[in-house]
Amino acid sequence: MASFEVKGGAKLRGEIIPQGAKNEALQILCAVLLTPEKVTISNIPDIRDVNKLIDLLRSLGVKTERLAQDTYTFQADDIDINFLDSERFVELGRAIRGSVMIVGPMLARFGKAKMPKPGGDKIGRRRLDTHFTGFEKLGASFQYSAEDDFYTVTSEVLKGAYMLLDEASVTGTANILMAAVLAEGTTTIYNAACEPYVQQLCRMLNRMGAKISGIGSNLLVIEGVEQLGGTEHRMLPDMIEIGSFIGLAAMTGSEITIKDCQIPELGLIPDTFQRLGIKMEFRGDDIFIPEQDRYEVDTYIDGSILNIADHTWPGLTPDLLSVALVVATQAKGTVLVHQKMFESRLFFVDKLIDMGAQIILCDPHRATVIGQNKQIPLRGIRMTSPDIRAGVALLIAALSAEGTSIIDNVEQIDRGYQNIDGRLNALGAQIRRM
Incomplete structure (x- = not known):
């Protein structure tokens, strides 16, 4: 079983090309x-x-x-x-x-x-x-x-x-x-x-x-x-990887350009992250994420709490709810994340709570995230990747955290993300495969 040793806190910079879908x-x-x-x-x-x-x-x-x-x-x-x-x-x-x-x-x-x-x-x-x-x-x-x-x-x-x-x-x-x-x-x-x-x-x-x-x-x-x-x-570029890179840039306060995104095929993915307060620019078919020290969650017109939920296309793909949830932990504001399709996909939040995130798991399908506005950074811990999407969400959390994290069972991440450690290290991340 392979593991990642992740030293958090580094800001990433550069261009990255998403893999095929x-x-x-x-x-x-x-x-x-x-x-x-x-x-x-x-x-x-x-x-x-x-x-x-x-x-x-x-x-x-x-x-x-x-x-x-x-x-x-x-x-x-x-x-x-x-x-x-x-x-x-x-x-x-x-x-x-x-x-x-x-x-x-x-x-x-x-x-x-x-x-x-x-x-x-x-x-x-x-x-x-x-x-x-x-x-x-x-x-x-x-x-x-x-x-x-x-x-x-x-x-x-x-x-x-x-x-x-x-x-x-x-x-x-x-x-x-x-x-x-x-x-x-x-x-x-x-x-x-x-x-x-x-x-x-x-x-x-x-x-x-x-x-x-x-x-x-x-x-x-x-x-x-x-x-x-x-x-x-x-094949198209992988929309889940594109969304993961958007979330990674925001969590680590990094400046990243995601190349060749086939933006018209992304549906609500950019809009969802923009509602979480993440700034982005569309440059042709590239997405530029500028460095942000803070990002603030949007609310509905009546001021009620933002609800991010998965849905059939053209709604938000369920594969990105784990990433959206992690991003929300360091936003300014509160978000209700509603995972409708799978009853076990939110169970990884216990690791985020151990890292210092403020999350209330309401039931197997819903979690309320109280963002900490980057005032209280996550802290590095040892954890295990339970599935592909939760695994990369935990990797994003570890890259933004203070100290060193160990992520075990990274074969789960390898199932869906091509050479993720090498590609992120090229941007300035500090990930060591053990």
């Missing part, structure tokens, strides 16, 4: 299974979860070639269906939650897919019902074995159908979408997720020969085609 990568990489032709993908982040998914694809028989640090070609022209019955598949499939995304493409192209219960962050209940209900509406047969936590779907022919999703699940929408593009007839998905990652997947599939309309809305219409071809695709 982790959540987009997990969908896009699985889409290569839909065609026997070559697919070239660039801006792939070099992180643990993505690399494990690439290993899984290789083991299935996908030919991969690394053209550059962030660019691969994939060709799924010789898939080994029998690998789904191997112990190695169970090991790889359980290692990451993103492995569930192979089910839709495998079902569409080969009529069969199996999946062990996937891994991922321990942030509360993350059901998969939406995925498999959608496959059943396309005509697939579904079986779940409680004995070994295995999901199996099979179908001789998938047929288009109308479906109203019970939740606007990003991965559920993407998985069903990838199955529907090769189904007979027309599929209509209502209450579909419309995050930029899903839009990116739709555009990539259309370049491969799919017929998807309604992109960017919550009503997708897919006219099934017989086959898909190869394409080239470049």
